[in-house]
Amino acid sequence: MFSRIVVPVxxxxxNRLDKVLSVSADLAGLYDVPIIYVGVASTVPDExxxxxxxYAGKLEAFAAAQARAHGIEAMSHPLASADPQGxxxxxxxTAIDTLGxxxxxxxxxxxxxxxxxxASHGGSVAEHSHASVFVVR
Amino acid sequence: MSDTRTGASGQDSEKPELExxxxxxxxxEPIPEPEGPTEVIETDYEIGQDNVERSWTLSFDxxxxxxxxxxxxxxxxxxxxLALQTEIEPFFTGLRNWLTGNLDWFFLLSGNIFVIVCLxxxxxxxxxxxxxxxxATPDYGYIGWFSMLFAAGMGIGLMFFGVSEPLSHYSSxxxxxxxxxxxxxxxxxxxxxxxxxxxxxxxxxxxxxxFHWGLHPWxxxxxxxxxLALFSYNKGLPLTLRSAFYPIFGDxxxxxxxxxxxxxxxxATIFGLATSxxxxxxxxxxxxxxxFGLGTGEATLVFLIIFITAIALVSIVRGLDGGVKVLSEINxxxxxxxxxxxxxxxxxxxxxxxxxxxxxxxxQYLPALSMPFGxxxxxxxxxxxxxxxxxxxxxxxxxxxxxxxxxxxRTVREFLIAVLIVPTLLSVLxxxxxGGTAISQVVNYGVTAVQDAALELKLFEMLAGLPLxxxxxxxxxxxxxxxxxxxxxxxxxxxxxxxxGGKINAPVVxxxxxxxxxxxxxxxxxxxxxxIALQAMAVSTGLPFTLVLLAACYxxxxxxxxxxx
Numbered sequence: 054m055f056s057r058i059v060v061p062v063x064x065x066x067x068n069r070l071d072k073v074l075s076v077s078a079d080l081a082g083l084y085d086v087p088i089i090y091v092g093v094a095s096t097v098p099d100e101x102x103x104x105x106x107x108y109a110g111k112l113e114a115f116a117a118a119q120a121r122a123h124g125i126e127a128m129s130h131p132l133a134s135a136d137p138q139g140x141x142x143x144x145x146x147t148a149i150d151t152l153g154x155x156x157x158x159x160x161x162x163x164x165x166x167x168x169x170x171x172a173s174h175g176g177s178v179a180e181h182s183h184a185s186v187f188v189v190r
Numbered sequence: 191m192s193d194t195r196t197g198a199s200g201q202d203s204e205k206p207e208l209e210x211x212x213x214x215x216x217x218x219e220p221i222p223e224p225e226g227p228t229e230v231i232e233t234d235y236e237i238g239q240d241n242v243e244r245s246w247t248l249s250f251d252x253x254x255x256x257x258x259x260x261x262x263x264x265x266x267x268x269x270x271x272l273a274l275q276t277e278i279e280p281f282f283t284g285l286r287n288w289l290t291g292n293l294d295w296f297f298l299l300s301g302n303i304f305v306i307v308c309l310x311x312x313x314x315x316x317x318x319x320x321x322x323x324x325x326a327t328p329d330y331g332y333i334g335w336f337s338m339l340f341a342a343g344m345g346i347g348l349m350f351f352g353v354s355e356p357l358s359h360y361s362s363x364x365x366x367x368x369x370x371x372x373x374x375x376x377x378x379x380x381x382x383x384x385x386x387x388x389x390x391x392x393x394x395x396x397x398x399x400x401f402h403w404g405l406h407p408w409x410x411x412x413x414x415x416x417x418l419a420l421f422s423y424n425k426g427l428p429l430t431l432r433s434a435f436y437p438i439f440g441d442x443x444x445x446x447x448x449x450x451x452x453x454x455x456x457x458a459t460i461f462g463l464a465t466s467x468x469x470x471x472x473x474x475x476x477x478x479x480x481x482f483g484l485g486t487g488e489a490t491l492v493f494l495i496i497f498i499t500a501i502a503l504v505s506i507v508r509g510l511d512g513g514v515k516v517l518s519e520i521n522x523x524x525x526x527x528x529x530x531x532x533x534x535x536x537x538x539x540x541x542x543x544x545x546x547x548x549x550x551x552x553x554q555y556l557p558a559l560s561m562p563f564g565x566x567x568x569x570x571x572x573x574x575x576x577x578x579x580x581x582x583x584x585x586x587x588x589x590x591x592x593x594x595x596x597x598x599x600r601t602v603r604e605f606l607i608a609v610l611i612v613p614t615l616l617s618v619l620x621x622x623x624x625g626g627t628a629i630s631q632v633v634n635y636g637v638t639a640v641q642d643a644a645l646e647l648k649l650f651e652m653l654a655g656l657p658l659x660x661x662x663x664x665x666x667x668x669x670x671x672x673x674x675x676x677x678x679x680x681x682x683x684x685x686x687x688x689x690x691g692g693k694i695n696a697p698v699v700x701x702x703x704x705x706x707x708x709x710x711x712x713x714x715x716x717x718x719x720x721x722i723a724l725q726a727m728a729v730s731t732g733l734p735f736t737l738v739l740l741a742a743c744y745x746x747x748x749x750x751x752x753x754x755x
Contacts, residue, residue, distance in 0.1 A: 104322075
């Protein structure tokens with residue numbers, strides 16, 4: 054059905070990702086395909102890492118931990134941006150194409166009145182990506 | 191090299207395919223490889239530790255102290271300014287006049303120090319140090335990078351003063367010296383003026399203008415930007431103004447000394463932006479009225495501010511690469527087109543030879559113009575130069591922080607040449623083309639329309655003397671508006687980063703909040719009165735920031751010396 058799952062993760066807010074991580078791991082097990090965890094580092098120091106390089110290490114460790122915990126194949130794909138929030142939708146769309154993923158599993162906030170201005174990342178990716186997108190709320 | 195790292199064994203078959211795909215992607219910047227040794231500062235402070243992060247309908251992530259105090263103080267100032275107009279405006283204009291009148295030597299001296307520090311850093315071995323570590327690669331290409339530097343740094347001012355300032359200095363220099371009854375000079379001529387001498391008055395006028403738009407303002411920006419970039423990218427501290435003070439205050443920068451620096455920066459930025467937005471809307475409206483006869487009533491002004499803010503919001507939501515960068519590139523392309531047109535349609539040979547002549551005049555008059563002590567031309571040195579220096583300095587937290595944000599991966603030398611030398615040369619060309627054409631219209635053809643026009647219309651009157659007026663004037667108005675939108679967008683980006691304790695990954699909705707605050711402050715003061723008071727206050731913040739910048743010079747040199755070489 055699918056050949057490669059991309060799961061965007063925000064290392065600063067892992068506590069919000071429980072559902073996404075287990076759903077994606079279940080799907081990876083079901084179709085027996087690898088997961089690529091995509092994370093976007095700030096180019097300036099933030100609470101997760103001081104350099105993009107340090108971030109890459111953390112994302113790699115995170116992927117390895119997920120692989121062990123769920124018994125799946127997992128890889129990491131670290132990216133960096135001077136505006137990891139504002140440019141996120143564009144970065145994710147390009148990364149999904151680059152990685153050739155056909156399924157994206159990602160978290161999204163519940164719809165609210167601000168969506169007319171700030172569409173949710175999940176919604177934006179689903180709207181523009183060629184891959185199937187599973188938005189978890 | 192692969193950007194995708196294998197987290198579990200047995201994935202080797204996946205890797206080659208991913209590598210190829212990754213190299214084909216021009217938009218996504220892959221993670222930089224190990225960036226080499228830098229002197230990372232060890233501190234117990236964790237970025238974001240003083241932040242509050244909540245998520246109700248909206249999620250936000252702000253620095254409790256900086257955000258709260260800035261927001262409260264901004265509201266208090268607005269209420270005070272609106273309620274006590276008759277008291278507040280004279281107070282702040284008085285404060286500003288006192289500062290530029292009595293401390294002019296301090297502003298001029300500090301300005302000279304900033305230029306010398308930057309020039310020395312270019313030629314010393316410290317210039318080889320790379321921001322982000324020895325092996326870091328630039329985040330932005332030359333065109334995008336340079337467009338953003340220039341659009342943030344000057345932008346709108348060049349549109350309004352490009353014609354008026356050279357003309358103004360030319361006229362006062364041509365008028366010569368006049369002395370009042372008390373023996374003090376009453377004229378506004380730079381230095382000794384050049385009474386009755388057209389050629390010399392032109393040279394002096396151009397030199398004085400270039401002086402105000404050349405090395406000094408860009409050195410002011412460069413100092414702030416370099417300090418922030420160095421302490422953030424190389425030393426691992428958050429991207430906020432207080433980080434540059436780590437060498438001086440140590441871990442105390444995370445407490446109140448740092449809070450005060452950051453709150454001041456938010457203040458200077460939001461008041462500077464709001465006053466520019468308000469005053470700029472008046473100027474843009476005057477231009478639109480000149481072209482289309484739309485009137486310059488309050489409704490037009492409020493509509494313009496809302497329009498500018500609305501477009502800025504769209505750009506903010508599109509992020510840095512999709513928003514500010516694109517806007518800046520449009521800006522520079524349009525400005526370049528206008529400049530090229532003026533050079534070709536105007537007195538081409540005069541402008542080309544004038545470029546070199548004015549550069550020479552700038553070099554010749556620079557020592558006298560930048561002399562902090564014993565000035566005879568007090569009106570010029572205080573009313574023009576000191577005012578400009580205070581104004582540039584009060585803008586420097588905003589521009590410097592924005593420049594720092596987009597300059598990772600450049601060497602110190604490359605950075606300083608791009609922030610100091612290239613913009614200065616471009617300013618010389620811009621002033622020569624716009625101001626030189628206007629002076630030439632006055633001198634050679636006796637056309638005084640430009641001289642007689644109101645400040646905000648001088649550019650359009652000058653364009654009226656050239657062919658295709660309707661098109662060029664329209665391009666001029668569009669440029670003014672796009673420059674404003676860019677400022678509103680990048681300003682919100684910067685204020686939000688400071689108010690979030692240096693985090694650039696806070697929710698975008700916070701930038702939307704700041705952009706709306708800027709617009710509302712501008713509208714409130716435009717309708718209620720008080721823009722002049724607020725502008726005077728923004729300029730007054732130039733004094734504390736001059737001290738901040740001097741300290742930053744020390745921090746930069748200390749910080750660079752400690753980097754592994």
